Amino acid sequence: MAKRKTAYVCSECGADYPRWQGQCSGCKEWNTITEYVVSPAKASRAGHSGYAGQTTARIEKLNEIDLQALPRVSSGFKELDRVLGGGIVPGSAMLIGGSPGAGKSTLLLQVMCNMAARFNALYVTGEESLQQVAMRASRLNLPDDKLMMLAETNVETICQLALEQAPKIMVIDSIQVMHVADVQSAPGSVSQVRESAAYLTRFAKQHHIAMFIVGHVTKDGNLAGPKVLEHCIDCSMMLEGESDGRFRTLRSHKNRFGAVNELGVFGMTERGLKEVNNPSAIFLSRGEDPAPGSSVMVIWEGTRPLLVEIQALVDYSQMANPRRIAVGLDQNRLAMLLAVLHRHGNVQMNDQDVFVNVVGGVKVSETGADLALLLAMVSSFRNRILPRELIVFGEVGLAGEIRPVPNGTERIAEAAKHGFKRAIVPKGNAPKAPLAGIEIVPVSQLSQALDALE
Numbered sequence: 001m002a003k004r005k006t007a008y009v010c011s012e013c014g015a016d017y018p019r020w021q022g023q024c025s026g027c028k029e030w031n032t033i034t035e036y037v038v039s040p041a042k043a044s045r046a047g048h049s050g051y052a053g054q055t056t057a058r059i060e061k062l063n064e065i066d067l068q069a070l071p072r073v074s075s076g077f078k079e080l081d082r083v084l085g086g087g088i089v090p091g092s093a094m095l096i097g098g099s100p101g102a103g104k105s106t107l108l109l110q111v112m113c114n115m116a117a118r119f120n121a122l123y124v125t126g127e128e129s130l131q132q133v134a135m136r137a138s139r140l141n142l143p144d145d146k147l148m149m150l151a152e153t154n155v156e157t158i159c160q161l162a163l164e165q166a167p168k169i170m171v172i173d174s175i176q177v178m179h180v181a182d183v184q185s186a187p188g189s190v191s192q193v194r195e196s197a198a199y200l201t202r203f204a205k206q207h208h209i210a211m212f213i214v215g216h217v218t219k220d221g222n223l224a225g226p227k228v229l230e231h232c233i234d235c236s237m238m239l240e241g242e243s244d245g246r247f248r249t250l251r252s253h254k255n256r257f258g259a260v261n262e263l264g265v266f267g268m269t270e271r272g273l274k275e276v277n278n279p280s281a282i283f284l285s286r287g288e289d290p291a292p293g294s295s296v297m298v299i300w301e302g303t304r305p306l307l308v309e310i311q312a313l314v315d316y317s318q319m320a321n322p323r324r325i326a327v328g329l330d331q332n333r334l335a336m337l338l339a340v341l342h343r344h345g346n347v348q349m350n351d352q353d354v355f356v357n358v359v360g361g362v363k364v365s366e367t368g369a370d371l372a373l374l375l376a377m378v379s380s381f382r383n384r385i386l387p388r389e390l391i392v393f394g395e396v397g398l399a400g401e402i403r404p405v406p407n408g409t410e411r412i413a414e415a416a417k418h419g420f421k422r423a424i425v426p427k428g429n430a431p432k433a434p435l436a437g438i439e440i441v442p443v444s445q446l447s448q449a450l451d452a453l454e
Contacts (some may be wrong), residue, residue, distance in 0.1 A: 008033050011190045015229045034190050035337070037294040063203060079275045080107075082190055082302070083250050085238060085258015088108065090168065092257065093201040094144070095175075095230065096250075097215040097223045098239035104214050105275050107239065107266070108171050109137060111212075116146035119168035124151040126177035139381035140272040142165075152320070153187065154195050155180050159203045167209060172200060172287040174214035177227070197229050232252060241268070245361060247282065248273060252302070262302030280307035280418060283360040290388055293380030296420070297372035298393045298411035299364055305414040307391075309367065311361040317353040328358030329373065337396060341374055344400025344446045349381060357373035368405035372422070373447060378450065386453070389421035400446040404428030412438065424452055 008017040010033050015026040023030050072087030080088045084094070098104045105128075112121045125133055129413060130151050137144045147205035148165060155178050172178065178196040179187040186192065197213065204211040212235065215223050218405060223238075230236050234256045241248035251262040265276040276282060282297065284307055293312040294336035298305050310329075317323065326334045334356060341347050356373060358364055379386050393411055395403040405411075408429025416421055416438040421446050423440055442448045 005387065006035055008035055009190050009194070010227075017321065035185075038360075046160055047147045072120070073115075073279055077107075077111060077275055078277070079264030080111065080250065081278075083255075084235060085252075085255055085262070085263040088169065088204075088208050088210045089234070089257050089377070091205050093204050093211050093213060093233040094235040094237065095215050095223070095233045096237045096239060098215050099217055100364070102241055103240045103268060103273055103445055104239050105133075105173055106136065106140070107250075108173065108212055108214065109133065110142060111142060112139060112145050112169070112171055113142040115169055117143065118150075120148070120163055120166060121146070121174070122148045122150060122165060122167040122170050123171045124150045124152060125173050126151070126304045127174055142272075144250055153177050153179055155199050156215065162203075162209070163207070166207075169210045169212075170204070171212045172214065174216060175200075176216045203234050204428070215219070216276075230383055232450050235262065240363070241361060247276065247361065249362065259302045266281045280414070283308040283362060286420070290385045292383050292385050293376055295372045295379065295386050295452070296377040296391050296415075297369050298391060298415055299362075299366055299368060300407050305411045307414065307418060308361075308364070310361050310364075310372050310376050311359060312373070312380045313355040313358045314349060314352045314380040317351055319353075322349075322351060323353045323355070325355045327356070328361070328363050329356055329369065333367075334371070334373070337370060337374055338377075340396055340398060340400060340446065341377070345374070345378075347378060347381065349377070352381065362369075363424045366391045367395040367403075368411075370394065371402060371426075374446070375449065375453065376423075378453070384453070387418065387422065391415040391420040391423045392425075392441070392449075394424075394426040394449075396446060402443050402445060402449060412418050412440070424449055 008020050010024040010026060013024060013027040015024055016032060020033055024032055028393065053398045057292060072089055074087050076239055096104055109123065112123050113120050130149050133149060134144065148156065149257040150161060171393045175193055175197055176188045179192050180195045180199060183191050183195050199214065200211060217223055235252060236254040237250055237252050239248055239250050246267055248266045248268060250266065252260055252262045254260065265279040266273040267276050292387065294309060296309050297363055298307055324331060324335055338349055338354065354377060374396060375392055383399050393405060395405055398405055404426040408425060409431050412423055412425065412431065412435060416435055421438055424443060425440060427442040427444040430440050443452060
């Protein structure tokens with residue numbers, strides 16, 4: 001009997017080690033290294049030729065490569081097509097993750113039922129029975145006479161049956177329950193997820209099949225499994241939103257065929273997920289009575305501007321260490337901006353609790369929200385209401401300067417389209433020609449922005 005070969009792989013970054021150790025030398029994480037059973041040499045080499053879709057490997061000059069654009073296929077959802085970069089590319093492997101109840105299976109079932117009328121489509125379920133999927137399709141009133149279904153978890157069997165039907169698009173739900181026969185570990189382990197994803201990706205590229213792969217998330221909200229899972233696929237997306245909330249946001253974190261950080265917005269209804277064509281109107285659904293601590297900012301998501309409302313509540317703290325809580329924003333950046341406000345704006349909040357929130361569940365990661373956040377906190381601290389027709393954006397530096405942000409003119413035009421009359425923007429983003437219907441207030445220092453509120 002041949003001796004079993006093992007390796008040790010980090011579940012976070014995919015680094016290999018000859019023996020177990022407590023901390024990964026690559027990503028510095030603790031207790032992430034697990035045992036990985038190495039497949040026999042002949043099994044590991046089988047079918048590895050033509051990984052990128054070519055049957056034979058050959059060397060070509062860069063200027064001789066065919067630059068013909070890859071044909072894209074519409075999914076039937078404009079928001080999903082936007083996140084994918086304009087549509088589904090044949091032969092691409094797309095990973096979609098999200099917390100339980102976010103709507104991953106519902107969205108993909110809607111897409112597959114609609115696309116099955118135009119192409120051969122195969123939906124592979126490993127977590128639910130065929131009856132459960134059929135009941136969901138019936139509840140959502142989806143066309144179910146064209147979509148092919150398969151309940152299987154063995155990757156080799158799935159690919160063999162798929163060759164007989166020759167689908168143009170496939171869904172694997174989910175990668176955590178799939179397994180390869182040559183790997184001895186249990187489904188969901190690092191080795192099984194790693195080999196299953198590589199096998200399916202290779203199969204999709206060799207046969208020009210567009211493949212959606214569903215992935216689970218950890219308690220921290222990251223995709224479960226080894227980091228190599230995100231490296232081998234072409235597009236990685238996250239479907240976010242509370243299970244009891246009305247809206248879901250689909251964001252791309254990696255896309256070889258389009259823009260990164262593109263955002264799609266969906267509404268959860270009794271009939272499944274519905275597209276939201278004008279997300280700014282939803283996130284700006286403010287109350288009729290204006291209140292202090294509310295400001296509107298323009299963020300840039302992928303290829304389009306998005307108007308969101310940011311709220312701040314500043315109140316006297318009864319604790320020795322005042323609280324700093326941010327929802328939808330970076331909490332460390334909130335602490336930094338409070339220090340800038342004290343040093344360069346002469347506004348001290350050392351004895352105040354500060355709570356900030358982005359309305360609608362949007363997560364803002366760009367620095368263009370700095371100025372809007374500061375003005376919202378000053379508005380709550382001084383109990384002064386900001387004008388409803390005011391729009392604000394800009395990055396705030398540690399020296400109190402207001403730095404320009406990308407796509408400033410497009411942000412101002414989007415605000416004017418929604419009826420805003422006044423904009424406090426960085427001096428570098430002020431348009432050279434005046435825009436109709438909106439007053440531009442360019443500022444270069446934090447003190448100028450605070451004076452503009454007087």
